[in-house]
Amino acid sequence: MGVFQSVGGAATSGRGFTGHQVAEALKVAAQGQSERHQERVRADGGGNAGAHGHRRTRSTVVQSLGDLTDESFTDTAEYRSVLKGDGNESVELVVTEYAPEVFRYLRQLEGVLETQFSKEWDIPEERLKLELGEGRSMAMFLKSRSMEFMCKTISDVEVNVLLGILKHYATHLSSNRHSLLMRFLMLLKVQVKDEIGYILCFADIFAGCNLLNERWDIKGRRPKPGKYRQFPAWAEEQSRRNTSINDPAPTHNRRASYDPTALQQQGSVGPIPHLGGDKLLTRKDKDLTRLFWLEEEHREELLDQLTQDFQFLRGCGLMDYSVLIGVRYDQGSGPSANVPARSMRMTYALGEEGQRDIKEIRSICREGSPEISFRFDPNVITHNSKYHYGVTSMQGHETYYIGIIDMLTTYNWKKKTANFCKTFLWTPATLSTIPPKAYEQRIDKYSHRIFASAESAAKADEHD
Template sequence: MSLNEQMEMTGEGTRPHSRAAKRCLWGGLRQQWRLLGLFEISPQHEFYDLTCMMKEGLQAAVQNTIDNPPPDELSEEDFEMEVTQIHESFRMETFAGPVFAWLRRSLGMSERDYQQSLATTQGCYLQFISNSKSKADFFLTNDKRFFLKTQNKREVKFLLSNLKIYLEHLERYPHSLLVKFLGVHRIKIPRQRKKYFIVMQSVFFPDERIEARYDIKGCEISRWTNPAPEGSQVIVVLKDLNFEGKQITLEQQRPWLIRQMEIDTAFLQRLNVLDYSLLLAHQPLHRDERAMGLSFASVIMRTTKSVNPGCSPAHSSHASVPGAVLEEESTLLVAQVDRATARCRVMETYHEDGLRQDPADGEASVTDPGLRELLAQNRRLLPSTKNPLHVIDGRELRYFVGIIDIFTVYGFRKKLEHLWKRLRYPGQSFSTISPPAYAQRICQWVQGHSQ
């Protein structure tokens, strides 16, 4: 069935019984697929028409940014821009397009690659059926690189109203664990409700070898999920209580993780939000991956990625990557390998004007204020892998870590919910607490479950 034929099913003249038959067919399949977690959206799927529209709309929206590249410096107009593109059976609006194109570029993403992932005709989108209480629908691109999630109008307005300080946070802390939002759109279909959706970078990418996935909130009420049967291909995202008795083993990188959690949750506290999740997954490191991480060539490549993970615009006169440094201020991450323990120690050094080092004790002190600011950015030596901002390698395991779902504001209704849960669950921990308490608790969870 062609794309136009699929779109005509949503327009005038659609026979009622064709929709009913489609829902009936999907209803039967849904029972079979409910536990699978992730599956292709085929032509019989209830969201096939919608995802076809998403693909067509995103193809045109990204083409617009290819034809009109974002400026090196963003303006107020860029944050407020709304572009409407008219298609045969729907309209799609893109919000703050230049801003998100700027962010994608700063993360080293090619617009052509981004367009190819979102709008390829070589594969269907995938639906992820989560155990979340949210009414949102979750989709993945066929290569599993990007998440598309439906949002309500309030959540979209919240993101757009805080977009500037979100970018400022990523500029100041370029290795932030916050999920990277890459686009905000709205589809208008005649005689149907408007559908808002956002595009995000997937924290769990690449996921071919991931063994376990967790959604962590740092509390205990409703924080257990029945695991998939052993040997099953079912994808289940587990929760806090499933992780009890386990540890995130990072060794030298543990202080970085704890510090970055404190930085990112302080930002979310500033936004007055709660109920966000720490996504966590792990997979075993192969022997060659562990050895590669210590090789000289790998350290050089990782150093380059850590200092400048994106691709600078051809004619940009300043650093384009959030928090990236100019060449004359560049940081060099030097690795020292202890061959007896196979451990790698990384030290940061700078040009002579900014660093004073005493050869006797090996201690280095930064005297330049700008370089002190770079140290405050809490950078780390990024792994030589895809999706490096959300990947942390331990001794035996590779961890995928990111913070998602940052739209729940601690308003009047949440305060009432907090009071009710205090009565309902005395002496137990639950998710609805004040933003300062929430931030402190999830940071304490990381401290208590890492080594």
């Protein structure tokens, strides 16, 4: 089935696919879904409301979770497309879309226009290259035209996991509009000749960010002996000495906002997005030498949502997921804007100080661009998360972009075997292959530690 195994990692699929084939599969499925739904709208009689009181928009029918039947979660739709291969050879793509109405509902929760979603996969030729991910699964990634969305190759095992939890996942998102779980938007099976692969499309957690200075993939585990730089206790102690955490916080809303004019002035806005600057390394728990500082109100809101999401994943029997954190450095504002906040910047080992200036420039589409329309349909009441454009740190020195990723791993016999073998070498605190309950408790506790506030630091001082 085109599935291969990386050394020490999980399996993926579609090893022989090209970026052109993946983009075409997504475009064909999105166009097919849009056409099918338009036919349904016309068959429903037009007008301002459907038989069930739906509110119509230009491209869709707003539906509720209750409109999805049990069959909606097992339905499939098949599409075919022919591409020109090497030497003008014609290559047929057979595309199977899983649970099309369910994923259309999930796209609706994100406010994604169906017509625009298909255009997102009309990608310029120079960007039609699959990118190898940094994880051990060796998954291949492709970013959409506006970089609002991404897709990756996954294994058949992950497909089965996602389909198994899909109803619970849709229910959770429908009642938790600010959930930090990654937003799945489409799931496909693609066959090219004898090659079969599975493509998962999802919203990019960093879509609302125009520039990144740090990127973290956090699992909450203690680094193995000899592999860590400094553990957060060091950063916590340093932060209390070097950060003016008792300064009064600015009174205005600290949440980051989307400002197309400001982004255009920074030179990062354009009709055809691109990556600029440097490619950031994704750093892990072992590299963590800092905390992520928030005002207490925003910290409590964030941690409450993370806890709800962790508990959902635990209830689904999932583990080995990560909290992905992107950091953008800001100038800061308020009475303490000029105070150095050392704990709000990553520290570097001797000889690595030059990495401090590395940054990854990302583009965000202009609203009303003639080439790419804005992502959201203003006629749809969306459940788009308030964290889409990030949350601003205490003192305004940074903006954090946060999401939960890689959440399709169950505690199966492979993980149990790995846990049994690894416990002879390392303590459970250093392992990610632990049962869902223990994993949820550990990463939740760790999140409460690394997302800090002046109040939480003061409480920690009292217990010292």
